[in-house]
Amino acid sequence: MRTIGKEEIVETVAELCISACYDLCGDVSECIRKRREKEKSDVGRDILGQLLTNAEIASKDRVPICQDCGLAVVFAEVGQDLRIEGAFEEAVNEGVRKGYEEGYLRKSTCTPLGRENYGTNTPAILHVRLVGGDRLRLTVAPKGGGSENMSALKMFAPAAGRKGIIDFVVETVRNAGPNPCPPIVVGVGIGGNFEKAPLLAKEALLCSMEEANPDPVFAAMEREIFERVNRLGIGPGGLGGSTTALSVHIKEAPCHIASLPCAVNLNCHAARHKTKVI
Amino acid sequence: MSEFALTTPLRDEDTEQLRTGDTVTISGTIYTARDAAHKRLCDLLAEGKPLPLDLEGQVIFYAGPAPTKPGQAIGSVGPTTSYRMDPYAPKLIAEAGLKGMIGKGKRDERVKKAIAEHKAVYFAATGGAAALLSKCVKKCDVILYPELGPEAVRRLEVEDLPVIVVNDVRGGDLYQEAVEKYNEEV
Numbered sequence: 424m425r426t427i428g429k430e431e432i433v434e435t436v437a438e439l440c441i442s443a444c445y446d447l448c449g450d451v452s453e454c455i456r457k458r459r460e461k462e463k464s465d466v467g468r469d470i471l472g473q474l475l476t477n478a479e480i481a482s483k484d485r486v487p488i489c490q491d492c493g494l495a496v497v498f499a500e501v502g503q504d505l506r507i508e509g510a511f512e513e514a515v516n517e518g519v520r521k522g523y524e525e526g527y528l529r530k531s532t533c534t535p536l537g538r539e540n541y542g543t544n545t546p547a548i549l550h551v552r553l554v555g556g557d558r559l560r561l562t563v564a565p566k567g568g569g570s571e572n573m574s575a576l577k578m579f580a581p582a583a584g585r586k587g588i589i590d591f592v593v594e595t596v597r598n599a600g601p602n603p604c605p606p607i608v609v610g611v612g613i614g615g616n617f618e619k620a621p622l623l624a625k626e627a628l629l630c631s632m633e634e635a636n637p638d639p640v641f642a643a644m645e646r647e648i649f650e651r652v653n654r655l656g657i658g659p660g661g662l663g664g665s666t667t668a669l670s671v672h673i674k675e676a677p678c679h680i681a682s683l684p685c686a687v688n689l690n691c692h693a694a695r696h697k698t699k700v701i
Numbered sequence: 702m703s704e705f706a707l708t709t710p711l712r713d714e715d716t717e718q719l720r721t722g723d724t725v726t727i728s729g730t731i732y733t734a735r736d737a738a739h740k741r742l743c744d745l746l747a748e749g750k751p752l753p754l755d756l757e758g759q760v761i762f763y764a765g766p767a768p769t770k771p772g773q774a775i776g777s778v779g780p781t782t783s784y785r786m787d788p789y790a791p792k793l794i795a796e797a798g799l800k801g802m803i804g805k806g807k808r809d810e811r812v813k814k815a816i817a818e819h820k821a822v823y824f825a826a827t828g829g830a831a832a833l834l835s836k837c838v839k840k841c842d843v844i845l846y847p848e849l850g851p852e853a854v855r856r857l858e859v860e861d862l863p864v865i866v867v868n869d870v871r872g873g874d875l876y877q878e879a880v881e882k883y884n885e886e887v
Contacts (some may be wrong), residue, residue: 470827481777489779492767497868529766529767604829656879656886661805663882
């Protein structure tokens, strides 16, 4: 049986936290560059240019793209034939603590009512799935608070259907306006139940910019939502323009005969996520 | 749309000339404060106690920077979403003389009214451009509430910090106006 030591997990998580916060994903930069050419507003083009320059500076100077280095959301796929030495959850949290400290990343985790900052950015929000094989796939997706606050969940009656969902996603983006730092990435979870739909929406944010849902029904919904939100006029920075969203991604799951849950998770342009398989 | 270069502290003459959509570069001393610091400052005002810093004519940047790396003046720093400071901003404007706010996102009607009544201004800085904006900060000192970590109040010396006027003394709102201009919904 293959064995991974705790130290390897700590080091990998730390490294992923730092690179996610310093290096904007190449597909996001490319998408901003392309949308900049089409952007109708002068101010909008200027802001998209600032975001590209910002990403270059962050990567070159090894500093965070955004001061909000997020809560550390970690997705782990653990191969069932793999043996992990030591406590897995502790190793992930130690990795987050180390990455945020050594990377000079902002620690934002605090107590909910007392608002006391733990100073470590732990505990991580950890999602673990047991899969086949003997590998460990770790994804660190730091998530900023501004766009998270603008996210929404609605438990629809099934009659709402396709149109109800599309309208809800568009309204969520409209209500968010300038607050989530547009241009945004829109993650949509359809189906599942009360806790599954938001997780699907979060997972949708891990898609690459060009990735479309493999089911043509949902891929068409992605395109329709994308076109509608970019007609809202919100634009880069919310200061008006034709680039409100960089991309829209849907993840779906089976649901109860009585329900049609829909979650919308918004991400700012700093759509940060890095993955490593060990 | 005009361009202005302003130096803090701001006076009525400075804010009266500004219009929604104007681009401004700010130089001089500004202060960072977020939710927790705003609550503490407003609690002091409510108790009739003096504030530990003089906000007359000053500008608050809604921001909590990333930690400073060796050799930097400040870590990455950019605006946080401003609506969370809406419950506190009118009090600081009316009672402490706060003149300018830098953040991102919409303000409520009470804040817009306080801006118009007291000749203040709300600017937006580009959200998520924190590595770029940090280059405008030449000096950073924690001056209040160090226990709040990223939410401590910092005094920044800035040079040509680029911002855009969102809410002006006439009650203008760039977010509304600009979005209407580019809205293509039927």
